[in-house]
Amino acid sequence: MVEFEKGDFLTFLLEAKRHTYAALGDAASVRPVLPGSRQLEWRDRAWLYRDIYFGMAFFVGQEVVSWQAQPVWSMAYAGGVIEELGGQAEKVGTIYAFLRRALRQVSAELPFRGPACWEEQDWRYINRVEGNLEVFQGEEEITAAGTVLYRLRYCGGFLR
Template sequence: MSILSKGKQRGSFYISFLHNFTDSTFFYRDIYFGVAYFAGQETVYKDEIPYWSMSYAGGVDRTITAKDDIRGIYAFLRSALRQVSKEHIFRGPATFTDGIYEYKNTSEGNFESFHGTEIITQNNRVLYSLHYNGGILR
């Protein structure tokens, strides 16, 4: 799917974040609440009808409070999520390492119905975790 337009804006709900991507057939919306710990939902619309969705919740360990540490973890997470492949389509790859962080993603199911967990560790300490689930809407 080629992306013809994209946007990031504050959502219509107080302290929410909204991402939209559109092409001629599909529309993607991601809305989430929170930063260090967050919850959200992605929805793909096909011909203006909700077709697929994924909900998620997670974040950094509550003992991590320094903004620079949180920014570093989320910068690494964005790098990991860019590694998504056709073989492992939910969130990021099964594993990804860069510098001091390691990303692990385990999932079960397929595009129609799935669930999974991703974590980021440093020296075997879990710094971040997130649970997700979703599938085709009926």
């Protein structure tokens, strides 16, 4: 395995997450390697963060962090808005705008997605996770006025 400082990794991961989807949404996409996907990237010296996903209302994706061109950490995820909202582009856009604001709150304590809980008016983001950067799994949920609008599950860790 390629050696790197875990503190450097964490600093880079937080920076990458704040500057890609959380900041720009789908507009952050570079030319994707896989047809039909969106691909977000962030680079800093020997580090590369790549997030590739398919879909919109329901989506599936994977984040990979590489150090010196070697993949060292990954997270897979799947989820989206509840099925009843899938065809309502304006509602989906509003939900994902709220999600991006929540994801910008990512912290060293919970570096996977957003914070444990984040609220804005009657909107609420909840993130439940088990584990740590080594190996983890979790799920996030968005509600408005107590109604569930969005769910996502994720898992990952350091590659060995």
